[in-house]
Amino acid sequence: MNVYLTDGSEDCFYTAVFSACTDRDCVVTSARSLQLALGSTVLVVRADEEKCGRVKKKLQQYAPRSLADISLILRRDSPGKEQTALEYIRLIVQKKAPVGDMLSHPAVIAAREEKKKVTLEAHRFTGFLRFIEGEGGILYAPFAPDNDILELLLPHFLARFRGMPFIIHDTARGRAALYNGKECVVAETEKKVEIPLAEREAHFRALWKDYYEAVNIAARPHERQMKGYMPVRYWKFMPEKQ
Amino acid sequence: MIDAERLKILTESAKYDVSCSSSGSRRKNEGGIGNASFGGICHSFTPDGRCISLLKILLSNRCAYNCLYCPNRAEADVPRASATPDEICELTMAFYKRNYIEGLFLSSAVEGSPDATMAKLVDTAVRLRKVYNFHGYIHLKGIPQADKALISRAGLYADRMSFNVELPAERSLRLLAPQKSREGILSPMKQLALEKAAVKEDTAKARKRFLPAGQTTQLIVGASPETDGQILKLSEALYRRFSLKRVYFSAYIPVVHHALLPDTCTGLLREHRLYQADWLLRFYGFTAEEIAPEGENLPEEYDPKCAWALRHMQFFPIEINKAPLEALLRVPGIGTLGAYKIVKARKFARLGFGDLAKMRIVLKRAKHFITCGGKFYGSENVTSVKNLLMLEERSGRYEQLSMFSTPETSLSALTGQL
Numbered sequence: 001m002n003v004y005l006t007d008g009s010e011d012c013f014y015t016a017v018f019s020a021c022t023d024r025d026c027v028v029t030s031a032r033s034l035q036l037a038l039g040s041t042v043l044v045v046r047a048d049e050e051k052c053g054r055v056k057k058k059l060q061q062y063a064p065r066s067l068a069d070i071s072l073i074l075r076r077d078s079p080g081k082e083q084t085a086l087e088y089i090r091l092i093v094q095k096k097a098p099v100g101d102m103l104s105h106p107a108v109i110a111a112r113e114e115k116k117k118v119t120l121e122a123h124r125f126t127g128f129l130r131f132i133e134g135e136g137g138i139l140y141a142p143f144a145p146d147n148d149i150l151e152l153l154l155p156h157f158l159a160r161f162r163g164m165p166f167i168i169h170d171t172a173r174g175r176a177a178l179y180n181g182k183e184c185v186v187a188e189t190e191k192k193v194e195i196p197l198a199e200r201e202a203h204f205r206a207l208w209k210d211y212y213e214a215v216n217i218a219a220r221p222h223e224r225q226m227k228g229y230m231p232v233r234y235w236k237f238m239p240e241k242q
Numbered sequence: 243m244i245d246a247e248r249l250k251i252l253t254e255s256a257k258y259d260v261s262c263s264s265s266g267s268r269r270k271n272e273g274g275i276g277n278a279s280f281g282g283i284c285h286s287f288t289p290d291g292r293c294i295s296l297l298k299i300l301l302s303n304r305c306a307y308n309c310l311y312c313p314n315r316a317e318a319d320v321p322r323a324s325a326t327p328d329e330i331c332e333l334t335m336a337f338y339k340r341n342y343i344e345g346l347f348l349s350s351a352v353e354g355s356p357d358a359t360m361a362k363l364v365d366t367a368v369r370l371r372k373v374y375n376f377h378g379y380i381h382l383k384g385i386p387q388a389d390k391a392l393i394s395r396a397g398l399y400a401d402r403m404s405f406n407v408e409l410p411a412e413r414s415l416r417l418l419a420p421q422k423s424r425e426g427i428l429s430p431m432k433q434l435a436l437e438k439a440a441v442k443e444d445t446a447k448a449r450k451r452f453l454p455a456g457q458t459t460q461l462i463v464g465a466s467p468e469t470d471g472q473i474l475k476l477s478e479a480l481y482r483r484f485s486l487k488r489v490y491f492s493a494y495i496p497v498v499h500h501a502l503l504p505d506t507c508t509g510l511l512r513e514h515r516l517y518q519a520d521w522l523l524r525f526y527g528f529t530a531e532e533i534a535p536e537g538e539n540l541p542e543e544y545d546p547k548c549a550w551a552l553r554h555m556q557f558f559p560i561e562i563n564k565a566p567l568e569a570l571l572r573v574p575g576i577g578t579l580g581a582y583k584i585v586k587a588r589k590f591a592r593l594g595f596g597d598l599a600k601m602r603i604v605l606k607r608a609k610h611f612i613t614c615g616g617k618f619y620g621s622e623n624v625t626s627v628k629n630l631l632m633l634e635e636r637s638g639r640y641e642q643l644s645m646f647s648t649p650e651t652s653l654s655a656l657t658g659q660l
Binding site (some may be wrong): 101102103104105106109123126127128129130131132133139141156159160162163175200203204206207208210211212213214215216217218219220221222223224225226228230238240 | 243244246249250253256257258270271273275276279281283284285286287288289290291292293294297298336337340341342344356378458481495507510551559583586587589590591593597599600
């Protein structure tokens, strides 16, 4: 059995798929803590532009939308994501057509579930992300999502806060999107950053907490529902929950 | 700048308004701050399980009216406060910038006259749009009996507006909210619906925006004796005649005590059942008459769709691989998403019960009403189906169960037979 070890990037994954697609019972993964089966050979894959391009071209031809789906699946924070994506690609190659509507096929179910987890989290963070106003008016939002969704959030906030400089910082992965009001770049950063607060920040934070408290109907507690919609692991950066 | 004390009073007074949605508008950011997200976004959740999407606040809670059920009625002895339009705008902008909220939900008690109050509400919305350059979501509450021109003007700046019908029947309204009239509430709703339709039709004005997210309303359930059947019939009429986006129901909470009002909370289960029925009206092709005949309430022990199916067992079971979408939508336990999934998936392969389970379609209730490839795994007997489904429902009333609380369990405790 061959184990294709990728570096986690999309190009590297497609390069691995080039051989793995027809290599029955192989494993493609980017996980570093891996339990190898007896008799397995580890193949370390390096991104190869040509192979990657050929796989993408074929997918584009059979199922144009699948590239976007796979890109979402690869953002998952789970060791099995490459394998899920591979099974999905195999099905497309076998059918030579889009397979997104084959909703009872195990490969499609798994792919949809992984994709859903990423898009759901991205949607949630359009609401749960909290900006802090730093000195000079720059907005800084730290967050620690389960999946790598920084790029998925950007279009939303770039449209909404157009022209207003902001930073969105994924503290779990040490990456941040920096926007100066004109251009936006994503860069590797430290995991923890200290920024000086604007003068009025504490005041509005306090008002927000007061508001949160006042708008709750205490006579009707339903904490389970609250936690279901807003998981506790997201509370870390929300002022109303501190 | 608004202080914590007034913010607290004005929020406390606004919180019983249940509408929280920020959906339905595609307003773009036109060189300022903010835009609207068509699907709506929840920004936080409170310990009562409700979401915070908009900054829900009153301009003032000094009310000239004396609606008996309302905590802010003129006679009530509560702390009073008001805010200026600028204070509201400033707070909205500060919260919006920090991504605490999706926009503003502004309402007000009737301070002075309806016209003066409505003018102040509209003024706040105009200021937010023009002075503060805000393009996020604005939901304005309409003040009944306010001037027509003011109401139309509000439609140009707000994304959504709502006039609260409050009580399902005119008689109850006269009794509990003497200063309001059915006519005064319904005629501005009609006016807005007509204006919106006119703007939509007129292609020359295609770029003009008028209430992009439409209108909603709210009904208090349990403060007056109307049945669920009546309430649903009214909602259906509102959806059809005024093309409302939503009708919200609010289970009555006795914030004030009065001889004409019930002293107990209306169960949340009743509110829940009404919402379930409301969904059946809007997305499942049911009519109000089918769900609950006019003089009747919704059953508490089953959800309304299940209750309908149990009354119409002659239509079931249906074959999953053949039944049309409309029939699938009527199966208890299969939702809109489930029905659409089935319709798509069966084009590629015949579906069995195992497939449905894998597709995350819950079969707990559905299995009694469907066949998959001719196989049936439910119970044949209607009475046993009823009992099975009823027991599976969570009880709405919370009670400490005694070991011998039902006749069956006490009997089995005596005989030792399970």
